[in-house]
Amino acid sequence: MIALLSPVPASVRVSDHWQRVATEQHRAHNGVDFACAKGTPLRAPSAGRVAFAGPLESSPGSGIALGVRAVVDGHDVFWSFAHLSAALKPPGSTVQRGEVVALSGNTGDVRGRRRDGSIGAPTEAEPNVGAHLHFRVDIDGVNVDPLPLLVNASGSPILALVLAAAA
Numbered sequence: 001m002i003a004l005l006s007p008v009p010a011s012v013r014v015s016d017h018w019q020r021v022a023t024e025q026h027r028a029h030n031g032v033d034f035a036c037a038k039g040t041p042l043r044a045p046s047a048g049r050v051a052f053a054g055p056l057e058s059s060p061g062s063g064i065a066l067g068v069r070a071v072v073d074g075h076d077v078f079w080s081f082a083h084l085s086a087a088l089k090p091p092g093s094t095v096q097r098g099e100v101v102a103l104s105g106n107t108g109d110v111r112g113r114r115r116d117g118s119i120g121a122p123t124e125a126e127p128n129v130g131a132h133l134h135f136r137v138d139i140d141g142v143n144v145d146p147l148p149l150l151v152n153a154s155g156s157p158i159l160a161l162v163l164a165a166a167a
Contacts, residue, residue, distance in 0.1 A: 031136035063108025
């Protein structure tokens with residue numbers, strides 16, 4: 001099984017889960033969202049080469065993004081981060097597993113809970129609303145749920161820790 005290093009500590013709350021198909025209750029979602037403060041350092045889940053870094057013309061709702069191609073256990077793996085405040089590695093550069101490669105943010109199409117309880121986009125008065133990491137993983141060209149693949153720095157799966165934090 002492919003093991004990817006969690007880009008955030010296991011204590012960070014999952015704010016939106018991966019969902020392959022839209023249902024009446026949930027929209028399709030090609031990644032998992034981790035609620036984390038704007039500027040949180042994000043670590044590379046694997047070694048690889050940066051395919052893109054910065055705003056994506058093809059997906060303006062993603063804001064600032066970083067995408068990396070890698071070969072992990074013989075599989076073609078593509079992982080990406082979106083809604084960043086900064087991508088720290090330029091396209092074509094290599095990254096090492098565990099290296100800080102980006103900072104979380106709230107760029108692009110994001111919404112969050114404001115101090116008054118309403119849901120909305122960031123404003124000048126509340127610039128950190130909606131800050132999170134959108135983390136996507138494709139293996140051999142197929143979009144997959146990243147959570148079961150994630151391990152902490154010692155190699156232990158974090159899924160149980162993430163689920164416990166959500167309870």
